[in-house]
Amino acid sequence: MSFQNIPILDLNLALNPETKPQFLEQLRDAMINVGFLLLKNYESLGPNEQELQQLKEQTLEFFALPDEIKLKCEMINSPHFLGYSRLANEITASHTDWREQIDLGTELPPPKEGDPIYKNIEGPNLWPDQEAIPNFRPAVETFQNKMAQLSSIFRSLVLESIGLDKSAMDGYFKPNQQCKMKLIAYPDGSALTDAKSVALDDTPQTQQGCGPHRDSDLITYIYQATPHQDSLQVQNFQGQWVTVPNLPGHLVVNNGQTMEAITQGVCKATIHRVLIPKPGSGTRISIPFFQTIDLDSSKSAVQNIPEEIIKQRDERDKKIKDWAVDVGFQFKPDVSKEPVGYAVFKNRIKSHQDVAQRWYPEILTQVLAEYAK
Numbered sequence: 001m002s003f004q005n006i007p008i009l010d011l012n013l014a015l016n017p018e019t020k021p022q023f024l025e026q027l028r029d030a031m032i033n034v035g036f037l038l039l040k041n042y043e044s045l046g047p048n049e050q051e052l053q054q055l056k057e058q059t060l061e062f063f064a065l066p067d068e069i070k071l072k073c074e075m076i077n078s079p080h081f082l083g084y085s086r087l088a089n090e091i092t093a094s095h096t097d098w099r100e101q102i103d104l105g106t107e108l109p110p111p112k113e114g115d116p117i118y119k120n121i122e123g124p125n126l127w128p129d130q131e132a133i134p135n136f137r138p139a140v141e142t143f144q145n146k147m148a149q150l151s152s153i154f155r156s157l158v159l160e161s162i163g164l165d166k167s168a169m170d171g172y173f174k175p176n177q178q179c180k181m182k183l184i185a186y187p188d189g190s191a192l193t194d195a196k197s198v199a200l201d202d203t204p205q206t207q208q209g210c211g212p213h214r215d216s217d218l219i220t221y222i223y224q225a226t227p228h229q230d231s232l233q234v235q236n237f238q239g240q241w242v243t244v245p246n247l248p249g250h251l252v253v254n255n256g257q258t259m260e261a262i263t264q265g266v267c268k269a270t271i272h273r274v275l276i277p278k279p280g281s282g283t284r285i286s287i288p289f290f291q292t293i294d295l296d297s298s299k300s301a302v303q304n305i306p307e308e309i310i311k312q313r314d315e316r317d318k319k320i321k322d323w324a325v326d327v328g329f330q331f332k333p334d335v336s337k338e339p340v341g342y343a344v345f346k347n348r349i350k351s352h353q354d355v356a357q358r359w360y361p362e363i364l365t366q367v368l369a370e371y372a373k
């Protein structure tokens with residue numbers, strides 16, 4: 001049988017040499033057999049309660065800004081796929097996502113002339129007008145810095161848990177490595193009665209807050225900022241949807257496809273989705289942080305994974321049935337053939353076709369042709 005619950009891990013156990021082996025064992029199981037976990041007691045290495053609260057307040061303030069201010073930093077103005085997306089403008093698994101969001105990344109310069117096209121994933125943010133929301137940028141940057149620190153330590157623990165040296169992935173990162181994040185608002189069902197899809201001829205009857213997908217990055221961390229319980233779901237390896245509990249003081253942690261690719265499939269990138277919050281439950285706010293690797297990385301997968309771990313991967317794969325029936329097509333990184341940036345770039349094009357139409361019309365045509373195959 002595949003997993004029925006999301007494991008809960010206590011980071012304090014990892015910080016004490018006596019309990020670290022127990023932590024690593026739980027972590028290995030979560031990485032191989034679930035792909036998702038809930039992490040508690042991360043404050044000494046990551047954001048504290050007050051910093052998360054500030055980020056939540058700034059997120060609420062941002063979404064409450066007049067449309068004209070939000071639209072000034074709309075993603076269509078960014079060749080880097082950063083900025084604000086209005087409600088119902090994003091597509092996942094061929095349907096509209098009934099959410100509104102702003103994509104933010106580590107503040108970086110645009111790529112240089114002559115750089116490969118996928119380098120456009122990196123660039124400056126489109127910040128909302130500082131006068132309208134002065135505390136927004138500091139709250140976002142504090143969160144990014146703390147999460148960059150936490151995710152880097154967590155990555156070493158993951159490597160140790162699958163029998164590798166904790167520095168085994170250092171070569172996949174570069175100085176000032178870009179991290180991504182999103183502030184997302186999911187209006188509840190009763191607020192969507194008159195809503196219209198921007199991108200497709202869809203209605204909120206799909207119940208799709210965000211359609212079934214695997215993340216593209218290395219590891220994702222999600223701060224579920226409002227107490228909604230029944231929105232985020234993970235598909236187990238028999239195709240059943242398992243709800244991720246929303247526990248105060250816990251971050252959701254999940255593997256992305258890059259992680260799966262560079263660990264030879266050991267760490268599973270599990271399919272997940274978000275349902276529209278129940279009518280009357282208010283807007284759900286969720287803040288995922290995406291740890292990414294150097295876009296230029298075309299190193300092959302990590303080597304030297306112990307036999308015993310590979311065996312656990314193969315046992316899991318033998319049991320996988322009916323999985324991924326409705327996830328739709330996604331570009332999967334194949335680090336042995338091309339730099340990881342290509343897959344990440346194509347997935348951005350597919351999700352944000354209006355942005356792609358403006359900045360990369362020819363590549364959009366190619367991506368849609370590949371997607372239709």
Ligand SMILES: O=C(O)CCC(=O)C(=O)O
Pocket residue numbers: 182184210215222224232272273274286287288
């Ligand atoms: O809203 C959430 O909690 C998760 C969203 C998600 O899976 C994503 O944006 O990749």
Ligand SMILES: [Fe+2]
Pocket residue numbers: 213214215272
């Ligand atoms: Fe996701």
